[in-house]
Amino acid sequence: MTDRRLERVDDGEWAFVASLLLAGLGVAVASPILVVGATIPLWYGVSAGFGAPPDARISSRRILTRRSDDAADEPQAREDGADAGFVSADPGDTVAVRTTVRNTGAETIVDLRVVDDVPDALSVVSGTPRLCETLEPGDEAVLEYELAVHRGEHAFGGLTVRARNVTGTVAETWSDGVGGDDEIRCHPTAETVPLGEGTNDYAGEVPTDEGGSGVEFYSVREYEPGDPVGSIDWRRYAGTRELATVEYRAERATRIVCVVDVRSSQFRAATTERPPAAELSAEAARRTADTLLDEGHPTGVVGIADRRITTVPPDGDTTTRRRIRDLLEAARRAEFTGEEGTRTAYGDPVDEVPRTLPGEAQVYLFSSFVDDEPVELLERLRTHGYAVRVVSPDVTAGPDALETRLEALDRRTRLARARATGARVVDWDLERSFGLVLSDAVGEVGVR
Structure with missing residues (x-):
């Protein structure tokens, strides 16, 4: 806790003037009521001039809770006086902050105002880090809010506290330490791509509810002519002289589709030195598609122009990789050419895009969100059950x-x-660089 700073908010001069005016008026008109009434502002002026500062004593504790689409991590309970802790989160998550303030003094704090020191790099998305309360001795008040999280380590400060005395004429301001959690750590990785449950007929990394090639045991069935010798249950044969075939849980790959918004609204930039949103989205989509293809996942692209949708269907071969790069290069210039291997449709993207996607695909949506159409498209995709990841370049800074x-x-x-x-x-x-954005876009994907 730092030194307390006293400030006399009101010195009561106006009260003395008012008292003299009322008393003079009462004498002039021979009104005892006005003379007696003149003592009211007089008492306030005396209180303001000689009033004592508030004897405010508080303690506080902060608890951080990560909230994501998958689950909310429960905060770890800590005893009073324990070392401050932290919470880990991924980009795009929110962290709920709950700070409890307790009056540990023997007097009522009639006017207590508290501001929590939020990390400068994080923004409050709901609630408020401010509190104004009256606290009896032993009572508590809680301030709650949520922060949007991005990469980095974000440390909280203490509380800025301001209390006034009963008359509100003397204020005391100080900084107070906070127990409990004091840091949010956000360090996602992009070394692997955890996948959702949508699959197709390609062999891959997502377990399915059917037998096939894999490493996890699935079932034992009767032997059929033509079954591989390596799949025969020889231990069972040794005991019963009956042939049986062991099946393993089949694994499938996940189709991924990168939807890139290159409508006319996307050809604007934060500054003249930076590329427009369409170019940023196309480059981010290219690098994301390359990463997913390198991991072995069939990947495609949908380019959205003004009432025109051009598609490269998801696949994993080198031809698809070339077509994706060609399409995205054309998208950067808003010059869709409809080359061999692409499909073109016309109409409202909100209606047309869901019709072009495989039913089990996962979707990456690249758009600056400077108008409502990407939100409407996203809501439509979610209504159809698609898992969607959004990468949105901020071109409104400037x-x-x-x-x-x-x-x-x-x-x-x-x-x-x-x-x-x-x-x-x-x-x-x-x-931020393309590499960090790619890490966030790919590394944070979880199981649906």
């Missing part, structure tokens, strides 16, 4: 003008709506 601030606010609202659908969202600050 000059601190009213119009820019309003655009940024609208965009944050749309991303909040996207998170509310259950989609994973990577809000891409353009100060």
